[in-house]
Amino acid sequence: MSEPMDYASAGVDIDLEGSAVASLIGALSKSVRAPGTPGAPVDLPGGFGGLIEFGDNLLALATDGVGSKLQIATALEQWGGVGIDCMAMNVNDLLCVGAEPIAFVDYVAVPKPDPAIHAALGASLAEACRLARVTLAGGETASLPGIVTELDLSGTALGWLPKGQAITGEHLDEGDALIGLPASGIHSNGYSLVRKIIEHAGLSYTDTAPFEAEHPGRALMRWTEGAPTLGEILLNPTRIYCNPVVDLLNAAREGEGFAISDIHGICHITGGGLSNLLRLHPSLGWDIHSPLPVLPEFQWLQSAGGVETREMYRTFNMGMGMVIAVDAEHADAVLSWLQERMEGVAIVGHVRDQGHRVKHAIEGVEFSHY
Amino acid sequence: MSEPMDYASAGVDIDLEGSAVASLIGALSKSVRAPGTPGAPVDLPGGFGGLIEFGDNLLALATDGVGSKLQIATALEQWGGVGIDCMAMNVNDLLCVGAEPIAFVDYVAVPKPDPAIHAALGASLAEACRLARVTLAGGETASLPGIVTELDLSGTALGWLPKGQAITGEHLDEGDALIGLPASGIHSNGYSLVRKIIEHAGLSYTDTAPFEAEHPGRALMRWTEGAPTLGEILLNPTRIYCNPVVDLLNAAREGEGFAISDIHGICHITGGGLSNLLRLHPSLGWDIHSPLPVLPEFQWLQSAGGVETREMYRTFNMGMGMVIAVDAEHADAVLSWLQERMEGVAIVGHVRDQGHRVKHAIEGVEFSHY
Numbered sequence: 179m180s181e182p183m184d185y186a187s188a189g190v191d192i193d194l195e196g197s198a199v200a201s202l203i204g205a206l207s208k209s210v211r212a213p214g215t216p217g218a219p220v221d222l223p224g225g226f227g228g229l230i231e232f233g234d235n236l237l238a239l240a241t242d243g244v245g246s247k248l249q250i251a252t253a254l255e256q257w258g259g260v261g262i263d264c265m266a267m268n269v270n271d272l273l274c275v276g277a278e279p280i281a282f283v284d285y286v287a288v289p290k291p292d293p294a295i296h297a298a299l300g301a302s303l304a305e306a307c308r309l310a311r312v313t314l315a316g317g318e319t320a321s322l323p324g325i326v327t328e329l330d331l332s333g334t335a336l337g338w339l340p341k342g343q344a345i346t347g348e349h350l351d352e353g354d355a356l357i358g359l360p361a362s363g364i365h366s367n368g369y370s371l372v373r374k375i376i377e378h379a380g381l382s383y384t385d386t387a388p389f390e391a392e393h394p395g396r397a398l399m400r401w402t403e404g405a406p407t408l409g410e411i412l413l414n415p416t417r418i419y420c421n422p423v424v425d426l427l428n429a430a431r432e433g434e435g436f437a438i439s440d441i442h443g444i445c446h447i448t449g450g451g452l453s454n455l456l457r458l459h460p461s462l463g464w465d466i467h468s469p470l471p472v473l474p475e476f477q478w479l480q481s482a483g484g485v486e487t488r489e490m491y492r493t494f495n496m497g498m499g500m501v502i503a504v505d506a507e508h509a510d511a512v513l514s515w516l517q518e519r520m521e522g523v524a525i526v527g528h529v530r531d532q533g534h535r536v537k538h539a540i541e542g543v544e545f546s547h548y
Numbered sequence: 549m550s551e552p553m554d555y556a557s558a559g560v561d562i563d564l565e566g567s568a569v570a571s572l573i574g575a576l577s578k579s580v581r582a583p584g585t586p587g588a589p590v591d592l593p594g595g596f597g598g599l600i601e602f603g604d605n606l607l608a609l610a611t612d613g614v615g616s617k618l619q620i621a622t623a624l625e626q627w628g629g630v631g632i633d634c635m636a637m638n639v640n641d642l643l644c645v646g647a648e649p650i651a652f653v654d655y656v657a658v659p660k661p662d663p664a665i666h667a668a669l670g671a672s673l674a675e676a677c678r679l680a681r682v683t684l685a686g687g688e689t690a691s692l693p694g695i696v697t698e699l700d701l702s703g704t705a706l707g708w709l710p711k712g713q714a715i716t717g718e719h720l721d722e723g724d725a726l727i728g729l730p731a732s733g734i735h736s737n738g739y740s741l742v743r744k745i746i747e748h749a750g751l752s753y754t755d756t757a758p759f760e761a762e763h764p765g766r767a768l769m770r771w772t773e774g775a776p777t778l779g780e781i782l783l784n785p786t787r788i789y790c791n792p793v794v795d796l797l798n799a800a801r802e803g804e805g806f807a808i809s810d811i812h813g814i815c816h817i818t819g820g821g822l823s824n825l826l827r828l829h830p831s832l833g834w835d836i837h838s839p840l841p842v843l844p845e846f847q848w849l850q851s852a853g854g855v856e857t858r859e860m861y862r863t864f865n866m867g868m869g870m871v872i873a874v875d876a877e878h879a880d881a882v883l884s885w886l887q888e889r890m891e892g893v894a895i896v897g898h899v900r901d902q903g904h905r906v907k908h909a910i911e912g913v914e915f916s917h918y
Contacts (some may be wrong), residue, residue: 211681211682218683230650232602237651246692285611285613314588318612326657332688334653342579364706
């Protein structure tokens with residue numbers, strides 16, 4: 179057996195990315211927009227960015243791309259899900275501050291315009307807008323043969339919330355219940371490692387998946403007959419959590435058995451896996467004692483790639499795409515509300531005041547930095 | 549002498565781009581957000597997109613990238629201006645509907661994170677935020693070695709305006725004065741052709757510019773001593789028109805000698821050059837009888853590339869980056885207001901009700917479609 183695979187060996191240097199981003203942020207001066215004027219930045223305790231003032235409301239922007247998952251879509255010429263991935267990566271981030279996504283714009287870079295790609299992207303973005311309940315408010319297609327060798331897709335989502343009702347993590351407390359929302363698949367992170375494992379296993383994306391792909395509460399996006407192929411599982415689009423999370427926020431704001439102040443934190447599990455939770459609070463810890471079932475593709479990827487368990491949980495969502503931290507007294511009410519609207523939602527753990535770390539039920543799966 | 553160069557021979561197929569974008573738009577369904585709710589799309593007579601409802605206000609999104617100008621920046625390792633280009637391409641579009649830009653997010657795709665590039669981009673974006681008076685509300689850096697071979701930079705700007713005060717072109721009329729705002733250089737369009745001409749001329753970006761680069765009212769961004777190099781002229785950042793156009797809109801809304809209803813149309817001259825004007829109205833024409841002085845780089849590019857005059861005006865801004873169409877009776881007041889704040893502003897022509905075409909003082913420079 180060769181060396182166990184990890185994210186860094188798949189060509190992604192998280193530390194280098196961090197220092198590059200720090201260089202960019204470090205060069206930015208303070209905003210030129212004065213407090214109280216439209217566009218003035220809002221400093222949140224949790225260190226979240228992207229919120230700006232707008233009268234009695236706050237507006238939030240999120241920008242992200244689909245990343246190297248696109249390379250599998252392009253290899254298979256199946257772009258039907260990537261618009262949903264692009265939307266999900268952005269709107270799910272907006273939900274985390276308590277914002278309702280309302281509009282989206284896409285940015286497409288291609289070496290050469292291709293009506294087939296664009297028609298597929300258009301259909302995918304239209305479905306994404308329906309799922310996220312947002313208006314597609316524009317987009318740009320750039321032909322850049324000297325810069326891109328194949329499709330790149332990113333986008334920006336706009337959301338809003340009433341001033342004073344941002345979810346910031348500042349009310350997180352010992353004993354808060356952690357409600358896990360199931361993932362639809364790998365979502366849009368970790369694909370450099372996924373692609374390396376598939377290559378290592380000598381498999382093709384068009385091969386039948388070498389595992390049982392059925393999983394309760396998720397539907398695969400299919401384009402072949404018969405047993406699902408690896409490509410169909412790998413390209414299953416990222417779950418968009420606007421339904422039910424926007425409705426949850428509205429129900430809370432209307433006081434339907436729980437209040438917006440009972441929702442203490444929302445975390446979108448993306449690159450970095452469970453370590454994302456550490457961003458929500460500077461000192462509290464996260465005890466994931468009852469995790470959601472692991473999706474079968476993660477079990478197979480781990481085995482085929484000989485990936486260490488901790489590395490899996492630092493790279494992938496492992497079946498849980500979003501975590502909502504709720505005041506202990508109202509956790510059952512919020513849980514019931516969510517369970518009526520999404521299959522597979524469960525209490526997966528609790529907030530603990532025993533150090534700034536994530537502890538998972540599996541021995542050795544622990545994170546103290548992201 | 550070889551064939552005259554044009555934009556299509558430089559590898560850009562505008563028709564193919566058009567049909568690709570049409571495929572994307574065609575696949576999009578109607579918005580899922582109901583009229584009157586935050587995010588509902590606003591249909592404007594002029595066909596402008598990107599505006600959505602938000603209570604008593606409208607919000608506007610614009611998304612665009614720097615394009616192949618980036619290849620020159622990367623070849624010279626000079627990224628100090630491209631953040632300004634990226635900002636300008638977006639905020640100048642927002643101004644055209646009468647929106648004040650308030651926030652911006654950037655999307656950076658690189659084959660590999662590079663702190664030097666990111667530090668330069670951060671400084672450039674910070675300066676761009678200052679010039680455009682917006683908050684940098686976030687950003688994303690993606691490492692995509694399988695998709696991009698060198699830096700791609702795009703962004704999204706958010707703006708707002710009071711409901712009912714959008715500038716739509718619907719009030720344009722025979723006799724409206726056209727006020728031209730000078731460009732700082734080539735801005736961020738036509739660079740495929742620029743690069744082809746430089747190559748054809750056998751010149752290097754580090755060569756001294758083979759023409760007199762001085763031009764009233766613009767400052768070049770310099771990184772060498774002595775006479776300006778070709779690279780310095782080609783990479784001069786796109787002018788950001790927020791100052792003075794946001795102030796003009798505010799002055800008009802406060803009724804300082806002219807009203808917002810006197811500003812009938814605003815056009816950002818981008819790819820397509822003067823033909824962009826045709827988008828503002830379905831039937832009126834545009835008589836550019838007194839154009840602004842042509843910047844020296846355009847004269848040299850035309851001569852070095854043997855480019856036809858009409859093609860130059862369909863590809864480049866030729867020295868005028870923005871046009872404001874103003875009610876005839878108030879044109880002098882608006883002109884004086886602008887001239888006090890920006891050097892080189894002048895009345896360049898008038899709106900004519902003699903067919904849907906742009907007519908320029910130079911014989912043969914005419915456009916009837918874009």
